[in-house]
Structure formats: C-alpha cells, structure tokens
Amino acid sequence: MNTEALVIMISSQVVITAFTVYFFYKVFSSPIKKD
Amino acid sequence: MSKQNEQWGSRVGLILAMAGNAVGLGNFLRFPVQALNNGGGAFMIPYLVCFVLMGIPLLWIEWSMGRFGGKFGHHSTPFILDSMDKRRFWKYFGVFGIFTNVAVAAYYCYIESWTMSYVVHSVAGTFDRKPMTWVAGFFNNYLDIFTSTTGIPFEAVIFYLLCLGLNTFILSRGLSGVEKVAKIGMPLLILFGAFLAVRGLTLGTSGASAEYPNASAVDGLNYLWTPQYGKLTDLKVWLSAAGQIFFTLSVGMGTVHCYAAYLKANDDVALNGISAGFTNEFVEVILGGAIVIPIAAGYLGLDWVKENAGFGMAFQTMPFLFEKWGPILSALAGVFWFGLLFFAGITSSLAMGTPLMGFLQDEFSVSRNKSAMAFGLLVLVMGLPTVLLFTKSATGGVSLIAFEEYDYWAGTVSLVVFAMAETILFSWIFGIKKGWAEINTGADLKVHPVFKYIIGYVTPVMLIIVFFGALITPEANDWGAAWQSFTSGGGWPLDNGSVLSMITMTGLNEKLAAATDPATIETLKTAKLYTYIARFLLIGLFAGISWMVFIAYKKRQRAELKTA
Numbered sequence: 291m292n293t294e295a296l297v298i299m300i301s302s303q304v305v306i307t308a309f310t311v312y313f314f315y316k317v318f319s320s321p322i323k324k325d
Numbered sequence: 326m327s328k329q330n331e332q333w334g335s336r337v338g339l340i341l342a343m344a345g346n347a348v349g350l351g352n353f354l355r356f357p358v359q360a361l362n363n364g365g366g367a368f369m370i371p372y373l374v375c376f377v378l379m380g381i382p383l384l385w386i387e388w389s390m391g392r393f394g395g396k397f398g399h400h401s402t403p404f405i406l407d408s409m410d411k412r413r414f415w416k417y418f419g420v421f422g423i424f425t426n427v428a429v430a431a432y433y434c435y436i437e438s439w440t441m442s443y444v445v446h447s448v449a450g451t452f453d454r455k456p457m458t459w460v461a462g463f464f465n466n467y468l469d470i471f472t473s474t475t476g477i478p479f480e481a482v483i484f485y486l487l488c489l490g491l492n493t494f495i496l497s498r499g500l501s502g503v504e505k506v507a508k509i510g511m512p513l514l515i516l517f518g519a520f521l522a523v524r525g526l527t528l529g530t531s532g533a534s535a536e537y538p539n540a541s542a543v544d545g546l547n548y549l550w551t552p553q554y555g556k557l558t559d560l561k562v563w564l565s566a567a568g569q570i571f572f573t574l575s576v577g578m579g580t581v582h583c584y585a586a587y588l589k590a591n592d593d594v595a596l597n598g599i600s601a602g603f604t605n606e607f608v609e610v611i612l613g614g615a616i617v618i619p620i621a622a623g624y625l626g627l628d629w630v631k632e633n634a635g636f637g638m639a640f641q642t643m644p645f646l647f648e649k650w651g652p653i654l655s656a657l658a659g660v661f662w663f664g665l666l667f668f669a670g671i672t673s674s675l676a677m678g679t680p681l682m683g684f685l686q687d688e689f690s691v692s693r694n695k696s697a698m699a700f701g702l703l704v705l706v707m708g709l710p711t712v713l714l715f716t717k718s719a720t721g722g723v724s725l726i727a728f729e730e731y732d733y734w735a736g737t738v739s740l741v742v743f744a745m746a747e748t749i750l751f752s753w754i755f756g757i758k759k760g761w762a763e764i765n766t767g768a769d770l771k772v773h774p775v776f777k778y779i780i781g782y783v784t785p786v787m788l789i790i791v792f793f794g795a796l797i798t799p800e801a802n803d804w805g806a807a808w809q810s811f812t813s814g815g816g817w818p819l820d821n822g823s824v825l826s827m828i829t830m831t832g833l834n835e836k837l838a839a840a841t842d843p844a845t846i847e848t849l850k851t852a853k854l855y856t857y858i859a860r861f862l863l864i865g866l867f868a869g870i871s872w873m874v875f876i877a878y879k880k881r882q883r884a885e886l887k888t889a
Contacts, residue, residue: 291543295550298366302373303611310607313600313770317336320769323591 331500332587336597338504343584343601344608345507345672347575348514350436350639352609352669356569357618358634361549363565364556369610371557371566375787376606379567382776382784383576383744384602386751388594389763391585400586400683402579403874406747409755416874418750421743422579423684424867426677427700428735429578430492431708432728433677435481437670438488439467439640440663442480447659452644453652461641468715468723485712486705492671493701496678497694500587503675510668511604517661517668518612524650524658525619532623532649545622545630549614560804564794567787572737573609574602577744580676583683594763596770608669616662620646639666688877707731707862714855716848726852730859738824741795745788757781798823830856 291299333339360368394405402422406415446452452460466472470481477483495502528542556562571577585594617638622630624646633642639662647658678700685691685699710727717723751760761777799807800818811817819825821832830853837849 291546292551294552295366295547298369298552299546299550299614302366302369305373306603306606306610310600310603313596313603316596316770317340317600320593320596323589323593323767 332589334501334504338508339584339588340597340601340604341511342503342507342672342676343581343597344604345511345668346580346584346676347573347601347605347673348511348608348669349573349575349673350636350666350669351569351573352605352613353518353616353666354613354636354639356573356609356613357549357616359565359569360614361618361631361634363562364553364559365548366550366552367554367556368562368566369552371563372569375563375567375570376602378779378783379787380570380574380576381599381602382780383571383748384574384581384598385595385764385772385776386748386760386780386784387576387581388585388598389760390747390751391582392588392590392592392594393763394582395586395588396590398687400583400687401680402582402743402747403684404687404877405582405586406750407878409750413878415750416878417871418743418746419579420867420870420874421577421739421746422582423680423870425578425735425739425743426580426680427703427707427870428731428739428863428866430674430677430700430704432711432725432731432736433670433674434489434492434704434708435485435711435728437492437667437674438481438484440667440670441488442467442484443640443644443663444660444667447644447647447656447663450652450656452648452655452659454648455645457642457645460645461637462721464637464640465717465721465723468725469717470712482712485708489701489705489708492674492678492704493697495671495675496682496700497697499693500679503679506675507672510672514665514668514672515608515612517665518608518616520661521620521658521665522612522615525615525617525623528619528623530623534624537624537626537629540622540624540626542619542623544627545619546615548622548627548630549618560794561802564791564802567791571740571744571791574605575673575676577740577742577747578677579680579743583680584676586683591767593767593769595765595768595772599770617643624649684873684877688873688880703866707866710855710859710862714858716852716855718848719844724852726855727859727862730856731863733827734860734863738795741788741792745785745792748785748788752781752785796824 333342360372390405390409394400394408397404397408399405399408401419403416403419406419407413409415451463455463467481470479495506525542526546530541530543532542533540575581588594618630618634621634621638621642625642643662644659647655647662649655650658678697681700681703682693682696685696686693691699711725711731714727715723715725757777757780760780764772764780797817798820800820802820807818819831821827821835826832833849833853833856837846837853840846840849
C-alpha cells in the first residue's frame with residue numbers, strides 16, 4: 291500500500307479501536323447502581 | 326393503558342442490543358462504496374466530523390428521550406414525544422417511529438432471508454466451480470420467485486416466511502430474547518468479520534489470474550484509503566458522509582427510544598450511548614472497510630470494482646470469489662460472510678419489532694405474544710408485495726419495485742424527517758437546558774460541555790441541511806453546477822433521486838416517454854402500477870397507525886377524566 295493510504299487506514303483504525311476499548315473499559319469499571 | 330415491567334437483564338446486553346440495532350448490512354456494503362466514491366481516505370474526515378457533530382449527539386438525544394418517556398410508562402415514540410411538549414401534534418410525528426420500523430422490516434426481513442438461504446447454499450456447495458455469470462444469474466433467478474434453480478418451489482417465499490417466523494418467535498420472548506440474540510450474534514459477527522478482514526488485508530496479488538492479470542487487493546485498499554483532499558471542498562462528499570453516519574447508526578427510526586424506554590430513571594445513557602455508537606463504528610470502519618473492496622479487487626481488479634461496487638456484490642459476486650479458496654475454506658467463508666450479514670440483519674430487525682409491540686402493550690393492553698404476532702402479521706402483509714411485485718428486464722435483471730419504494734420513503738426520507746423533528750423538539754422546544762440535564766442524569770461519563778452547544782445548535786442545523794439536501798438534490802449531485810444554473814436564471818436542475826422528483830416519479834416518466842420497444846414500455850407501465858400499489862400501502866400504514874394513536878389518545882383522555 292502507498293504510505294498515505296496506509297497512514298489514513300491505520301490511524302482511523304487505531305483511533306476508533308482506542309475509543310471503543312476505552313468506553314467499554316469505562317462500562318465495565320463503573321460501579322453497579324443500586325435501585 | 327397498562328404498565329410493563331420488562332427490563333434489560335444486563336448493561337452489556339443492552340449495549341450489544343443497541344449496537345446490533347445499528348450494525349446492519351450497510352456497514353459492510355454501503356460504507357466502503359461511499360468511501361470509494363467520495364474521496365477515498367479523505368472521506369474519513371467528514372465522516373468522523375459528522376459522527377461527532379451529528380451521530381453521537383443524536384444517539385444521546387434518542388437515548389435520553391427514550392428513558393424520559395419510559396419514566397411515564399411510554400415505550401414507543403408517539404407518546405414519548407407527547408410527554409415532552411404540551412402541543413398535541415407531536416404524537417403524530419411520533420407515528421414515524423412505528424411506521425418506519427414496520428415498513429423497513431417488511432423488506433429488511435426479505436434481505437435477511439436471502440442471507441439465511443445463502444448460508445444453506447454455501448454449505449450445500451451450490452456455487453462450487455460455477456462461473457461468475459452463473460452465480461450472478463442465480464441471484465436474479467432467486468428473486469424471480471417463479472423460477473426455481475434449486476428445485477425448491479418458491480424458495481424465496483419459504484425463506485422469507487421462515488425468517489419472519491424466527492423474528493416473531495424471538496420477539497415473543499420479550500427483551501430477554503432480544504438480549505440473548507445480541508449477546509450471541511454480535512461476538513460471532515465480529516469473529517466472522519475479523520476472519521474475512523484478515524483475508525482481505527493479506528490477499529495481496531495472490532488472486533491475479535489469466536483473466537484478471539492485474540488483480541490486486543492492495544490496489545483496492547489504496548483506492549479506498551488514499552486521500553483525495555480536493556474532494557473535501559465538494560458539498561456532495563459532506564452530505565454523503567452525513568447520510569452515511571445517519572443511516573449506519575439507525576437513528577431517526579424510533580428503535581433507540583424504545584430500547585432506552587426500558588431503562589431505569591437513574592440509569593446511564595451517556596456512556597451506554599457512546600459505547601454502542603463506537604461499537605458500530607468499529608464494525609463499519611475496521612471490518613467493513615477490509616472485506617468487500619480488497620477481496621473483490623484482489624480477484625477481479627480495481628477497474629471491475631470501480632464499475633460494479635454496490636449492494637449486489639454481496640450476493641452476486643462474493644460467493645464466486647470465495648470459491649477460489651478451495652472447497653472447505655470457501656464453504657466456511659460463505660457461512661461466515663452470510664452468517665455475519667444474517668446477524669447484522671436480525672439484530673436490527675428485532676429492534677424494528679419492539680416499538681409496535683411497546684405501543685400495543687402500553688396503549689391497548691395486548692399481551693407480549695399477541696403483540697409479537699401482530700408485528701409478524703403486519704410485516705407479512707406489508708412484506709409480501711416486496712417479494713411479489715418485481716419486474717424483469719430483457720437481460721434477466723430483477724427490479725423489486727415495492728422493496729425500492731419502501732426503502733426510499735420509509736428507510737430514507739422518513740428517518741431524516743423524524744430525526745429533524747425530534748432534534749428540534751429536544752433542543753429547541755423541550756429545551757437544551759432540560760435536555761442537557763437529561764443526558765447527564767445518572768451519567769457514568771462526564772460529557773464535555775461543548776456538546777451542549779453542539780446539540781443545541783449544530784446538530785439541528787445539520788439535520789435541516791441534510792433534509793433540504795435530500796429534498797432538492799441537484800442533477801448528478803453537482804451542487805456547484807446547480808447553483809451556477811440557478812444564479813444565471815436557468816432554474817434548479819433537480820436530480821431524479823431528489824425527494825421532489827421521486828414524488829412525481831420524474832425518472833420513471835422520462836424512461837416511459839423515451840421508450841419505443843413495446844416490451845420495455847409494458848415493463849415500465851407495470852413498474853409504475855407497482856409503485857402506486859407500494860405507495861398506497863405505505864400511506865395506508867401511516868394512516869392506520871395515526872388512527873390507532875388517536876384512539877389511544879382518546880382512551881387516555883377518558884381515563885384522565887375518570888380519575889379527575
């Protein structure tokens with residue numbers, strides 16, 4: 291792949307994966323609310 | 326009015342169900358084609374900007390509205406919207422949140438049934454060593470229900486009924502059924518997608534053949550991801566990105582409100598909403614961008630992809646390409662590909678069933694089983710025309726007329742109208758101050774204050790632009806040329822795909838006026854008749870739901886008078 295395409299593809303993938311993992315980490319680490 | 330006691334079993338189940346609602350066939354088939362046609366890698370800039378300015382805000386708006394309505398015992402949009410403002414007309418805007426789901430489910434279940442059938446055919450080896458034209462022709466014959474290539478009469482109808490029956494059965498199990506499917510389906514979808522994405526990313530030039538000597542998956546990836554920065558000044562690219570974000574997140578449908586209505590008053594919506602949104606983006610950008618285009622370019626070359634990239638590739642091309650991987654791997658790839666499309670489909674179609682069920686249970690005390698049956702029957706009545714009303718061209722191509730009409734009016738225009746209306750209601754009428762408090766109630770995520778202004782001003786304005794962009798789309802989507810024509814007194818040249826032209830069937834009428842061959846004229850006349858039938862059914866559905874909302878409103882009034 292050419293460098294420009296590779297940079298855009300990998301940076302998009304890294305940004306989206308990082309945010310997804312971060313938010314799921316927050317979901318799992320948030321305290322469970324009591325009724 | 327009855328009180329429902331259903332609740333989500335777990336937080337992860339809810340997020341996966343919401344993500345499953347959003348993840349659909351478009352993630353794998355629409356996104357890469359949109360990126361390909363709108364600047365390649367540069368498309369990611371408007372795409373991500375629209376995700377932040379429109380997608381995430383809309384998710385938070387819909388989650389908050391749903392939970393707000395749920396506090397008053399409302400589980401469908403007519404009375405969720407009604408609870409947010411004194412003006413009585415909002416509940417009729419809320420009709421869109423039931424209407425859209427029934428109409429879209431009518432054809433969506435049909436696509437879902439194709440994936441079921443293609444899983445069976447992949448295992449049975451139907452496509453073994455068959456040429457590409459045969460595989461493409463198989464799909465057309467499949468849609469022409471009167472031609473059976475497999476020996477099963479009316480195969481498409483049988484699979485459609487099976488698929489609808491399965492949806493109805495799961496819906497009759499309530500939220501726990503939906504949650505179970507999401508917990509099984511979403512991880513499997515990601516697993517299947519990851520397998521195919523790895524193949525797509527590592528195929529290289531190994532798929533080149535004597536017929537396609539220049540075929541290269543790398544060319545496909547380069548074309549998909551190389552940024553054409555010049556395209557960023559083109560309004561069409563921004564409208565396409567906004568449209569893609571809008572449709573991929575399944576906002577403007579009423580399903581998010583319905584699922585969120587089953588939350589408790591202090592449950593989080595901010596973190597749950599954004600987690601579901603990013604799960605959808607993960608599937609779309611990382612998996613969706615690495616399967617269809619590189620695999621097709623890897624075997625057929627970039628030129629073929631540029632000419633043929635579209636929805637049909639999923640069924641007409643991919644089974645042929647998988648055959649290159651040998652008998653075992655091709656069967657496995659077929660199961661994975663159509664399996665992931667099936668899971669993407671069923672997690673969305675189940676979401677489409679819940680608003681009508683919630684409405685019937687809330688307002689008419691219909692039991693869960695009976696409301697699921699009512700949904701199944703209504704979808705069947707609306708859906709059979711999508712299976713039966715088709716025309717066939719001289720070359721064998723099949724046009725599903727009712728399917729296309731439903732997709733345009735219910736699956737595209739209604740979403741934009743409803744999303745625009747609900748955003749105006751939430752941000753400007755209910756008020757951003759109260760809306761912001763709703764988003765932050767019970768939040769496990771500190772939402773940055775800038776979103777208060779984005780939700781209050783930017784998102785509604787963007788949706789108004791998207792709506793008018795669809796209403797008056799210029800010829801060939803060329804806004805620059807249309808503006809020049811307008812300012813020089815030449816009028817605004819409307820595209821045949823614009824809402825205004827679609828209302829008057831301009832494209833079809835033009836084709837009919839230009840046709841000279843009697844067979845073509847007959848086909849076009851049939852298409853026009855089927856279009857009228859489909860529109861009649863859609864209007865009838867909307868009117869019927871509106872009438873039920875009116876009856877429910879009158880019932881509520883009588884109940885309030887009694888208690889007063």
